[in-house]
Amino acid sequence: MDAVLLQILNGLDKGAAYALIALGLTLVFGTLGIVNFAHGALFMLGAFCAVTFNKLMLISTKVEDTSVTLFKAFKEKPYLEIWFPEWGPLLIQYSVPLSILLAIPFMILVGYVMERGLIRHFYKRPHAEQILVTFGLAIVIQEIIKAVFGANPIPQNAPDLLSGSAAIGTWLGLSDALVYPYWRLVYLGFSVVIIFAVFAFLQFTTYGMVVRAGMRDRETVGLLGINIQKRFTIVFAIATVVAGLAGVMYTPILPPDYHMGMDFLVLSFVVVVVGGMGSLGGAVSAGFLLGIVQSFASMTIVKEFLPGIDQIIIYLVAVVILLVLPRGLMGRAGVMDD
Numbered sequence: 001m002d003a004v005l006l007q008i009l010n011g012l013d014k015g016a017a018y019a020l021i022a023l024g025l026t027l028v029f030g031t032l033g034i035v036n037f038a039h040g041a042l043f044m045l046g047a048f049c050a051v052t053f054n055k056l057m058l059i060s061t062k063v064e065d066t067s068v069t070l071f072k073a074f075k076e077k078p079y080l081e082i083w084f085p086e087w088g089p090l091l092i093q094y095s096v097p098l099s100i101l102l103a104i105p106f107m108i109l110v111g112y113v114m115e116r117g118l119i120r121h122f123y124k125r126p127h128a129e130q131i132l133v134t135f136g137l138a139i140v141i142q143e144i145i146k147a148v149f150g151a152n153p154i155p156q157n158a159p160d161l162l163s164g165s166a167a168i169g170t171w172l173g174l175s176d177a178l179v180y181p182y183w184r185l186v187y188l189g190f191s192v193v194i195i196f197a198v199f200a201f202l203q204f205t206t207y208g209m210v211v212r213a214g215m216r217d218r219e220t221v222g223l224l225g226i227n228i229q230k231r232f233t234i235v236f237a238i239a240t241v242v243a244g245l246a247g248v249m250y251t252p253i254l255p256p257d258y259h260m261g262m263d264f265l266v267l268s269f270v271v272v273v274v275g276g277m278g279s280l281g282g283a284v285s286a287g288f289l290l291g292i293v294q295s296f297a298s299m300t301i302v303k304e305f306l307p308g309i310d311q312i313i314i315y316l317v318a319v320v321i322l323l324v325l326p327r328g329l330m331g332r333a334g335v336m337d338d
Helices: 002-032 039-057 079-083 088-093 100-117 127-149 168-172 182-204 206-216 218-223 228-250 260-275 280-297 300-305 309-324
Strands: 060-064 074-078
Touching (some): 002 039, 002 168, 002 182, 002 260, 002 280, 039 088, 039 100, 039 127, 039 228, 039 260, 079 088, 100 228, 127 260, 182 228, 182 280, 206 228, 218 228, 260 309, 280 300, 280 309, 300 309
């Protein structure tokens, strides 16, 4: 029971990342009809917002090291700790969640520039051309990150309060040996909040209702005097923010590097296709489903029986689902038929 619960938690954790990225991908496809292969790069940009924010908070100067008495020595001390002796160290500890303050405006700007400068020129172009141009953009962003930050992963620490493990077994009345990292639970909770916020925005706000109407019939909404294209541009920015926030909060789990966007991009597109192109609910459901399946396939007993199954299980499940349901779990007719 402990092993099963642990794998479910691992699957939900992985699935949360897949679902967040796939949610943004589906939101862009559902509104603009764009197959955005640069979305994984946006996830990576969010992660490097956290890296940048941490480096800014650690800008330091040399001060005398009073712990050395035999000779005069100096050490590096962050300006934050000098200016704010009480709060500085705490702010540095919480640099990852605080970097959201940098990531949100930065990702909005990136999304706006991408949509206005490039994406809008490919609205009515074939999907193959959309894939090629956005994939090329992803490679450019990847190489820029590599040139600026280097090729090696850059670890980011969770706050000390959340760096240990939670006694899940004790909470649920199971084995005391069942523990799970606090930050992974935080990431899962954060992902659920973001997903619900996006759905609530689309379902319960007037703005979201107009966007959903535009997704179904853009021409009719335009005839009502509504600038639906402007609203779609804002939705693209929102999708960019969702991907960026997913990357920010994932940095303590996976140290950011320049190719992490590509790693998540392929899996996320599988998630989108399995869930059904254009279906937001399908993207989220498929994300969590495939995350749990991959987690169970990673168990030692499974890999001993079927070596390498953890590397291909998502694709096998995708093949089976698409053979039974060609449009995915919640796909609708007409999408991608052109």
